[in-house]
Amino acid sequence: MASLSDLPIRDDLRGLTPYGAPQKHVRYALNVNENTHPIPEDVARDIVESLARAVLTANRYPDREFTTLRESLAAYLGHGLGPEQLWAANGSNEIIQQLLQAFGGPGRSVLGFPPTYSMHPIITAGVGSTWVAAERDADYEISPETAVRAIEQHRPDLVFLCAPNNPTGTALPLETIAAAYEATDGIVFVDEAYAEFMPKGQPSALTLLPGRERLVVSRTMSKAFAFAGVRLGYLAADPAIADALRLVRLPYHLSALTQAAAVAALSHAPEMLAMVDDIAFQRDRMVAELPSLGFHPWPSEANFVLFDGVEDPQATFRALLERDILIRDVGIPHALRVTAGTAAETDFFLESLASVTRR
Known part of the structure; x- marks a missing residue:
C-alpha cells in the first residue's frame, strides 16, 4: 500500500x-x-415524522434552493431578514469552505486572530489561500484599533472574526466588527457559532448587516439546537453573497433529509433552546x-x-x-x-x- x-x-x-x-x-x-x-422527546418524534415524509420522495433530488429551510431560518433569526439573505450548508465548516471558494483562492489572503477556531486556517489552506495571523490584545480581546491596524498592515481579501471566540469564549464588540468592515474592501466574516449562549439582550453582528453588503454572519444548529450530528450551518448576508456561493456549491448539496430535519427542529425553536x-x-x-x-x-x-x-x-x-x-x-x-x-x-x-x- x-x-x-x-x-x-x-x-x-x-x-x-x-x-x-x-x-x-x-x-x-x-x-x-x-x-x-438530549433533544426533547416530542421534538424528536416530530423530526422523525418529517424525515419519514421526506424519505417517500427521496427518489427525487431535493429542492436545490432549500426554499422552506431558508424561510424557516429567516423567521428564526428575525432582524428583518428575508429568505433571500439566508444560505445553508452541511455544517458551518462548509459555509466557510464555500465562502473561501468564492472569495479566496490562490493569490488571496485571509486575516485571522489566533487563538481562534482551528478550522479557519485549515480551510483557508485547503482552497490555496494564505492565512495571515494577527495578534490579539491582552485577555484575548480585539479592540477596533487592533483590528484596523492589522487590516491596514496586511491588506487581506477576507477578515475572519469569531464572536464569541473559540477556544477562549471571549466576546467581540460590535464596534470592532464595524471598524474592520470600514477598514477593508474585502469580505468580513463573523463566525457566531455560539451566539445563542451570549448574555440575553447582547446584540449580534446580525444588527450590522443593513448597508454592509460585504459582511457575512454565520451560525450553526450544532450547538444550541443539539444538532451536531445533522450537520446544518447557515449564514446571513446580502443576497449577492448567496449568488456568489451558487457559483461554487455542489449541485443539490443539502439532502432532503437534512432540510426536513432542520425545518422540523426550527419549528420547535423555543423547546430546543430551553x-x-x-x-x-x-x-x-x-x-x-x-x-x-x-x-x-x-x-x-x-x-x-x-x-x-x-x-x-x-x-x-x-x-x-x-x-x-x-x-x-x-x-x-x-x-x-x-x-x-x-x-x-x-x-x-x-x-x-x-x-x-x-x-
Whole structure:
C-alpha cells in the first residue's frame, strides 16, 4: 500500500495533518462543545415524522434552493431578514469552505486572530489561500484599533472574526466588527457559532448587516439546537453573497433529509433552546468554582470554559481520561478547555479535577 507521501499531492498540503479532536468512547465527552442535553422527546418524534415524509420522495433530488429551510431560518433569526439573505450548508465548516471558494483562492489572503477556531486556517489552506495571523490584545480581546491596524498592515481579501471566540469564549464588540468592515474592501466574516449562549439582550453582528453588503454572519444548529450530528450551518448576508456561493456549491448539496430535519427542529425553536439557560448556568458555575481549585478560568460567552494555571495539560488530560472524562487540549500553554454540559456532568468534572489535582 502507498503512503500519503508517495502520492502526487499538492505541495502546500505535504506534511499537514488532518483536523480531528480525539474521538474516544467515554462516559463524559466534554471536548468538542456539543450540546450534551438530549433533544426533547416530542421534538424528536416530530423530526422523525418529517424525515419519514421526506424519505417517500427521496427518489427525487431535493429542492436545490432549500426554499422552506431558508424561510424557516429567516423567521428564526428575525432582524428583518428575508429568505433571500439566508444560505445553508452541511455544517458551518462548509459555509466557510464555500465562502473561501468564492472569495479566496490562490493569490488571496485571509486575516485571522489566533487563538481562534482551528478550522479557519485549515480551510483557508485547503482552497490555496494564505492565512495571515494577527495578534490579539491582552485577555484575548480585539479592540477596533487592533483590528484596523492589522487590516491596514496586511491588506487581506477576507477578515475572519469569531464572536464569541473559540477556544477562549471571549466576546467581540460590535464596534470592532464595524471598524474592520470600514477598514477593508474585502469580505468580513463573523463566525457566531455560539451566539445563542451570549448574555440575553447582547446584540449580534446580525444588527450590522443593513448597508454592509460585504459582511457575512454565520451560525450553526450544532450547538444550541443539539444538532451536531445533522450537520446544518447557515449564514446571513446580502443576497449577492448567496449568488456568489451558487457559483461554487455542489449541485443539490443539502439532502432532503437534512432540510426536513432542520425545518422540523426550527419549528420547535423555543423547546430546543430551553436547554441554553441551563448550559449557560453550568458554564458560569465552572467559572465561579475553578479558582477554588487553583485554576484561572477566562470569562466565556459560549458553551465552554477555557482555564489556565494547568501545570501539565497533557498529564491532567490523561488523568481525567482515566476517569472517563474527555476534555480538550487546544494548544494554549498551561490551559485546557471543557464543554459546559449537564449539572451531573459538571459535578463529576469538578470533583474529578479536584481529585487529580490533589494527587
